[in-house]
Amino acid sequence: MARKHKAAQRSPRLDSAIWIEAALEALANGGVEAVRVEPLAKALAITKGSFYWHFVDRRALIDAMLASWSQGRIAAIRQQSGGAGAPDMRLRHLAELYTRHANMRGLAIELSIRALARSDARAAEAVRAVDSERLKQVGQLFGALGWTAADAQARAVLFYSYLFGESLLDAKAVTVRARETAIRALLAPP
Amino acid sequence: MARKHKAAQRSPRLDSAIWIEAALEALANGGVEAVRVEPLAKALAITKGSFYWHFVDRRALIDAMLASWSQGRIAAIRQQSGGAGAPDMRLRHLAELYTRHANMRGLAIELSIRALARSDARAAEAVRAVDSERLKQVGQLFGALGWTAADAQARAVLFYSYLFGESLLDAKAVTVRARETAIRALLAPP
DNA sequence: TGTCAAACATACGCTAGCGTATGGAGTAGG
């Protein structure tokens, strides 16, 4: 009724999605400062005329990127922790997702966004939303392992802190054995 | 003999030191991208004519900053872990240094440099040097707590991973109690 | 088939920041 042409309703977010995708790729490689309109346009082989039709400015792209990431992570953790299987196996599977060599891109995005969140309120809000859901879900898994509610929450914090912190250390300093030992200690039942 | 004037030898690193100091301050606040010559000059109330006398370019400042940080951290960990006192007390003291509210600046610098190290070889080398020494020293402390050499090393990795990783999580998600519980678990003897 | 709006292209002005070139103040030594 409001729109005269159906084409206007066909896929309003599908074209801007390629910009968000390219932005996430740049974010993974070079941090937020690498998310720049003109370089992205070159990478996509289109011009920034397209960009400024879909987004008001660069900040809008970053916000859309944060929203996309936030929603995706929340949906993912709900799916990953909500299935069947023993809780310790599910935790181990979650830990595998942030091993250094698997899911490099996801890890890089994660770290870039958290770095940004230290000085950007909207990024901090996205991180808050994701962490809230993750700690809730993983806390429940630790609870299923036998920890009290408070200790399960502390274990969840320890769990995610380790995963992200480990990727900040020198890669060669973290041996496979050290990592396995650490994970085993984290997932040990009370 | 080589120099005709003694003034040339008076303090060759003392003037460039203020640039490094200002650069570290900017790094702590806004990451490497905030380490820019002209803004730093304004903050120091001098002109960039001074800068380009002391440094060949912006990269040289970043390298000097990395060297300064690296040397400082290595000297610090040797002093902090080499004194007297029970090993668990010394570990706890080390953990306090990276509590969120104490040593904010040091933590911010740490995270910014590690973020840079993901895409910068020289930053990665600085991180490698610091981590090598820290893990060695802290590994010895865990060894003194009764862990085997391999497990002590894994505990050291876990220790530092937690400290840095915790500061990446949403601040409100990490309660004081969760932190205390986690630290206690990390420092528990075998 | 002509119209209209979506989607992109083109061209422009503007600013921040890098690096250079050159000038000038201070100072120590001869």
Added chain:
DNA sequence: CCTACTCCATACGCTAGCGTATGTTTGACA
């Protein structure tokens, strides 16, 4: 005193990237 060197100021050119203004194409729809 005057020379030479250190240290900083001033002024300039240059590029990358942001945002705007204005074409140009394409496809749906009456």
